[in-house]
Amino acid sequence: MRETVWLALRPRDLAAALELGYSCGNLHWRVRFEGAVLKVALDGPRETYLARLAQHLADGRARIIEEQGEQ
Template sequence: MDTDTPAPGGTAPAPLRVDRIIGNRMDAALAGPLHHLAHHGAIDLLHLDAGDLKRRRLQAVTASGRVVQIALPRSETLADGAVLALDARGAVVVRVRTQSALRLAPRDAADALALGYHAGNLHWAVRFDGAVLVVPLDAPPELYLARLGDLAARLEVAVVDA
């Protein structure tokens, strides 16, 4: 990891260019080196929103202020814990910010069917928690509920951290 290379004509480090993911912090082969670096305060976190994980190209700034330019091939996907840089002096690891979610609980089978129909037609990325539909929020919850129209009034609604 080239953390000490100054940018041409300046004192700030050059941007870190990432064109591949080394692995994940949970990988057995990376656990030892990352543990050692963590004890020396040499792990720099790159906090990303969940929506950014789908991107192949982006520029972001680490917790220490280092600019990271990411250009990944289609075969690689960002994830929480992705190790973007690693050497004896330090590492850069992706951490996903907590995302809010809308929990929608239908009161009966008819409302459940209508909710599923609307969520599918709206192409919402959802997951299920029992009978509850969990929708990750990329906008204020009111916008999601407005898309459901009258159905929203018949649902038990809660906004939670996903």
């Protein structure tokens, strides 16, 4: 079984959280929530996900917290 790598994101505020969640939903990404952190399962190259999140990250609406693998 392949290990899932998760990209953990923390939105700046409630409005940013709604935008981030909406974006991830439209992209049909697998996500899970841990409190105020949104975790995205990386099913492809990390760069692909970062490119889609570039505007959220560049303007500070979200920041990367961690990446972790789980089985």
